[in-house]
Amino acid sequence: MHVNAVLLPDRTVLATGGGGTREASVIKGQIDPQLVRERLVAEIFNPDAEAWRSVAPATIARLYHSVALLLPDGRVVAAGGNPDKGSQVNWLPPDPREEMRLELYSPPYMFKGARPQISDGPTEIAYGQQVVIKTPQAQIIKWISLIRPGLTTHSFNCEQRLIDVPFILTAQPGQLNATIPSAADRNVATPGWYMLFLTDSNMVPSIARWVHLS
Numbered sequence: 001m002h003v004n005a006v007l008l009p010d011r012t013v014l015a016t017g018g019g020g021t022r023e024a025s026v027i028k029g030q031i032d033p034q035l036v037r038e039r040l041v042a043e044i045f046n047p048d049a050e051a052w053r054s055v056a057p058a059t060i061a062r063l064y065h066s067v068a069l070l071l072p073d074g075r076v077v078a079a080g081g082n083p084d085k086g087s088q089v090n091w092l093p094p095d096p097r098e099e100m101r102l103e104l105y106s107p108p109y110m111f112k113g114a115r116p117q118i119s120d121g122p123t124e125i126a127y128g129q130q131v132v133i134k135t136p137q138a139q140i141i142k143w144i145s146l147i148r149p150g151l152t153t154h155s156f157n158c159e160q161r162l163i164d165v166p167f168i169l170t171a172q173p174g175q176l177n178a179t180i181p182s183a184a185d186r187n188v189a190t191p192g193w194y195m196l197f198l199t200d201s202n203m204v205p206s207i208a209r210w211v212h213l214s
Contacts, residue, residue: 002155003039004068006076007162009145009197009205010109014055014076016042017062018155038063042105058103066099069150072195072208074115076105109204116141116198116206119174125211127183133176133198138169140201144178146194146211163189165196180213189213 003018019038038061043052058078062068066081081099116137125131135141144165151159163185167178181189195208 002063002066004062004066004078004152004155005157006068006070006150007147007160008044008070008076008107008109009074009143009147009162009199009208010107010203011047011143011145011162011199012107013045013047014042014068014105014107015045016058016068016076016078016105017066017081019061019063044107055108056105058105060099060101060103062099065153067150067152068105069152070147070195071104072210074107074110074197074205074207076107078103078105112202112204115204116200118196118198118206118209121196121209121211123209123211125180125213127180127186127189127213129180131178131180132170133167133178133196134174135176135198135206136174137198137200138174138176141167141176141198142201142203143197143199144176145197145199145205146189146213147197147208148190148192148194161188161190163194 003015006014040057042055044055045052062078062081068076068078079102118135120134122131144167146163148159148161150157165178167176170177191214193212196211197208198206
Protein backbone atom coordinates (compact mmCIF):
# COMPACT_ATOMS: atom_id res chain seq x y z
CA MET A 1 0.00 0.00 0.00
CA HIS A 2 0.96 3.67 -0.48
CA VAL A 3 3.53 2.96 -3.21
CA ASN A 4 4.37 5.91 -5.49
CA ALA A 5 5.05 5.47 -9.22
CA VAL A 6 7.02 8.06 -11.19
CA LEU A 7 7.34 8.39 -14.98
CA LEU A 8 11.01 8.82 -15.94
CA PRO A 9 12.35 10.54 -19.08
CA ASP A 10 13.83 7.26 -20.38
CA ARG A 11 10.17 6.09 -20.41
CA THR A 12 10.52 3.61 -17.60
CA VAL A 13 8.55 3.83 -14.34
CA LEU A 14 10.04 4.02 -10.84
CA ALA A 15 7.98 2.43 -8.05
CA THR A 16 9.15 3.44 -4.61
CA GLY A 17 7.90 3.34 -1.03
CA GLY A 18 4.84 1.57 0.27
CA GLY A 19 4.46 -1.47 2.45
CA GLY A 20 2.65 -4.71 3.05
CA THR A 21 0.38 -3.16 5.68
CA ARG A 22 -1.39 0.18 6.08
CA GLU A 23 1.33 1.80 8.17
CA ALA A 24 4.84 1.23 9.46
CA SER A 25 5.87 -1.21 12.16
CA VAL A 26 6.71 1.32 14.85
CA ILE A 27 7.73 0.20 18.33
CA LYS A 28 8.56 2.93 20.85
CA GLY A 29 8.98 5.46 18.09
CA GLN A 30 11.34 3.32 15.99
CA ILE A 31 10.56 1.31 12.88
CA ASP A 32 11.02 -2.40 13.60
CA PRO A 33 13.08 -3.89 10.74
CA GLN A 34 12.25 -7.44 11.80
CA LEU A 35 8.60 -7.17 10.84
CA VAL A 36 9.51 -6.39 7.20
CA ARG A 37 6.29 -4.54 6.47
CA GLU A 38 7.96 -1.55 4.80
CA ARG A 39 9.23 -1.81 1.24
CA LEU A 40 12.54 0.02 1.07
CA VAL A 41 13.85 -1.49 -2.16
CA ALA A 42 12.63 0.46 -5.19
CA GLU A 43 11.79 -1.13 -8.53
CA ILE A 44 11.84 0.06 -12.14
CA PHE A 45 9.33 -1.17 -14.72
CA ASN A 46 10.37 -1.27 -18.37
CA PRO A 47 7.17 -1.27 -20.47
CA ASP A 48 9.01 -2.30 -23.65
CA ALA A 49 10.42 -5.44 -22.02
CA GLU A 50 7.39 -5.84 -19.72
CA ALA A 51 9.87 -6.49 -16.92
CA TRP A 52 10.62 -5.25 -13.41
CA ARG A 53 14.00 -4.96 -11.75
CA SER A 54 15.05 -4.05 -8.22
CA VAL A 55 17.21 -0.97 -7.77
CA ALA A 56 18.73 0.98 -4.88
CA PRO A 57 16.91 0.79 -1.53
CA ALA A 58 15.72 3.81 0.41
CA THR A 59 16.69 4.29 4.03
CA ILE A 60 13.38 5.83 5.13
CA ALA A 61 9.99 4.13 4.99
CA ARG A 62 7.48 6.02 2.85
CA LEU A 63 3.89 5.13 3.63
CA TYR A 64 0.69 7.10 4.22
CA HIS A 65 0.93 10.70 2.93
CA SER A 66 4.26 10.07 1.22
CA VAL A 67 5.16 11.48 -2.20
CA ALA A 68 7.69 10.86 -4.96
CA LEU A 69 8.23 13.41 -7.73
CA LEU A 70 10.47 13.75 -10.78
CA LEU A 71 12.89 16.69 -10.65
CA PRO A 72 14.12 18.67 -13.69
CA ASP A 73 17.61 17.18 -13.31
CA GLY A 74 16.19 13.66 -13.76
CA ARG A 75 16.40 12.60 -10.13
CA VAL A 76 13.38 11.69 -7.98
CA VAL A 77 12.65 13.20 -4.58
CA ALA A 78 10.86 11.04 -1.99
CA ALA A 79 9.28 12.81 0.96
CA GLY A 80 6.69 12.64 3.69
CA GLY A 81 4.97 9.81 5.45
CA ASN A 82 3.37 9.03 8.80
CA PRO A 83 5.75 6.53 10.39
CA ASP A 84 3.76 6.14 13.63
CA LYS A 85 0.65 4.63 12.00
CA GLY A 86 -0.70 7.99 10.92
CA SER A 87 -0.90 9.53 14.39
CA GLN A 88 -1.85 13.18 14.19
CA VAL A 89 -1.89 16.14 16.51
CA ASN A 90 -2.76 19.75 15.69
CA TRP A 91 -0.58 21.14 12.92
CA LEU A 92 0.41 24.05 15.13
CA PRO A 93 2.78 23.09 16.61
CA PRO A 94 3.83 20.51 13.96
CA ASP A 95 3.45 16.82 14.73
CA PRO A 96 6.90 15.55 15.83
CA ARG A 97 5.95 12.13 14.48
CA GLU A 98 5.56 13.33 10.91
CA GLU A 99 8.43 12.26 8.62
CA MET A 100 10.27 15.47 7.67
CA ARG A 101 13.35 13.99 5.96
CA LEU A 102 13.82 13.95 2.18
CA GLU A 103 15.67 11.44 0.02
CA LEU A 104 16.91 11.82 -3.55
CA TYR A 105 17.03 8.85 -5.90
CA SER A 106 19.36 8.90 -8.91
CA PRO A 107 18.07 6.54 -11.63
CA PRO A 108 20.59 4.34 -13.50
CA TYR A 109 20.69 6.73 -16.46
CA MET A 110 22.55 9.22 -14.24
CA PHE A 111 25.58 6.92 -14.41
CA LYS A 112 25.64 5.92 -18.08
CA GLY A 113 27.84 8.70 -19.38
CA ALA A 114 27.55 12.23 -20.74
CA ARG A 115 24.09 13.74 -20.88
CA PRO A 116 22.63 15.57 -23.87
CA GLN A 117 22.21 19.29 -23.44
CA ILE A 118 19.53 21.76 -24.43
CA SER A 119 21.45 24.84 -25.51
CA ASP A 120 18.41 26.86 -26.58
CA GLY A 121 14.68 26.58 -27.09
CA PRO A 122 11.39 28.36 -26.47
CA THR A 123 9.76 28.87 -23.09
CA GLU A 124 6.28 29.55 -24.46
CA ILE A 125 4.85 26.92 -26.82
CA ALA A 126 1.43 26.56 -28.46
CA TYR A 127 -0.65 23.68 -29.79
CA GLY A 128 0.43 22.62 -33.28
CA GLN A 129 3.43 24.94 -33.26
CA GLN A 130 6.73 24.12 -34.97
CA VAL A 131 9.60 24.94 -32.60
CA VAL A 132 13.38 24.77 -32.89
CA ILE A 133 15.34 23.10 -30.11
CA LYS A 134 19.10 23.48 -30.19
CA THR A 135 21.38 20.75 -28.86
CA PRO A 136 24.99 19.77 -29.61
CA GLN A 137 23.80 16.14 -29.57
CA ALA A 138 21.10 16.54 -32.23
CA GLN A 139 22.30 13.52 -34.23
CA ILE A 140 21.78 11.06 -31.35
CA ILE A 141 18.50 12.31 -29.85
CA LYS A 142 15.92 9.52 -29.65
CA TRP A 143 13.01 11.28 -27.93
CA ILE A 144 11.71 14.69 -27.03
CA SER A 145 9.32 14.44 -24.09
CA LEU A 146 7.06 16.85 -22.27
CA ILE A 147 6.64 15.62 -18.69
CA ARG A 148 4.12 17.32 -16.46
CA PRO A 149 5.29 18.20 -12.93
CA GLY A 150 3.56 15.94 -10.44
CA LEU A 151 0.82 16.68 -7.93
CA THR A 152 0.46 13.63 -5.74
CA THR A 153 -1.37 12.49 -2.63
CA HIS A 154 -2.45 9.11 -1.29
CA SER A 155 -0.38 7.33 -3.98
CA PHE A 156 -2.30 9.04 -6.78
CA ASN A 157 -0.56 11.53 -9.06
CA CYS A 158 -3.35 13.43 -10.77
CA GLU A 159 -1.04 15.58 -12.95
CA GLN A 160 1.59 13.10 -14.06
CA ARG A 161 1.82 12.52 -17.81
CA LEU A 162 4.46 12.12 -20.53
CA ILE A 163 3.77 13.58 -23.98
CA ASP A 164 5.81 12.47 -26.97
CA VAL A 165 6.92 15.34 -29.23
CA PRO A 166 7.73 14.30 -32.84
CA PHE A 167 10.79 15.94 -34.37
CA ILE A 168 13.14 15.87 -37.35
CA LEU A 169 16.76 16.87 -37.84
CA THR A 170 17.29 20.11 -39.70
CA ALA A 171 19.92 20.99 -42.29
CA GLN A 172 21.33 23.38 -39.70
CA PRO A 173 23.72 21.44 -37.43
CA GLY A 174 22.70 21.17 -33.81
CA GLN A 175 19.00 21.85 -34.37
CA LEU A 176 15.82 19.82 -34.08
CA ASN A 177 12.47 20.84 -35.55
CA ALA A 178 9.79 19.69 -33.11
CA THR A 179 6.02 19.66 -33.57
CA ILE A 180 3.95 20.39 -30.47
CA PRO A 181 0.78 18.24 -30.21
CA SER A 182 -2.30 19.79 -31.76
CA ALA A 183 -5.27 21.27 -29.95
CA ALA A 184 -7.12 18.02 -30.67
CA ASP A 185 -4.82 16.38 -28.11
CA ARG A 186 -5.43 18.90 -25.35
CA ASN A 187 -7.25 16.33 -23.19
CA VAL A 188 -3.93 14.49 -22.97
CA ALA A 189 -1.50 17.39 -23.40
CA THR A 190 -3.36 19.71 -21.07
CA PRO A 191 -2.30 23.38 -20.93
CA GLY A 192 0.29 24.40 -18.38
CA TRP A 193 3.92 23.97 -17.45
CA TYR A 194 6.01 20.98 -18.52
CA MET A 195 9.57 19.76 -18.22
CA LEU A 196 11.00 19.30 -21.72
CA PHE A 197 13.57 16.49 -21.82
CA LEU A 198 15.80 15.27 -24.63
CA THR A 199 16.73 11.58 -24.36
CA ASP A 200 19.58 10.21 -26.45
CA SER A 201 20.08 6.82 -28.10
CA ASN A 202 21.85 5.59 -24.97
CA MET A 203 18.63 6.29 -23.04
CA VAL A 204 20.26 9.15 -21.14
CA PRO A 205 18.10 12.27 -20.62
CA SER A 206 19.11 15.90 -20.55
CA ILE A 207 18.41 18.27 -17.72
CA ALA A 208 14.92 19.57 -18.45
CA ARG A 209 13.95 22.96 -19.76
CA TRP A 210 10.71 24.42 -18.38
CA VAL A 211 8.15 25.24 -21.09
CA HIS A 212 4.62 26.61 -20.90
CA LEU A 213 2.00 25.11 -23.21
CA SER A 214 -1.00 27.24 -24.14
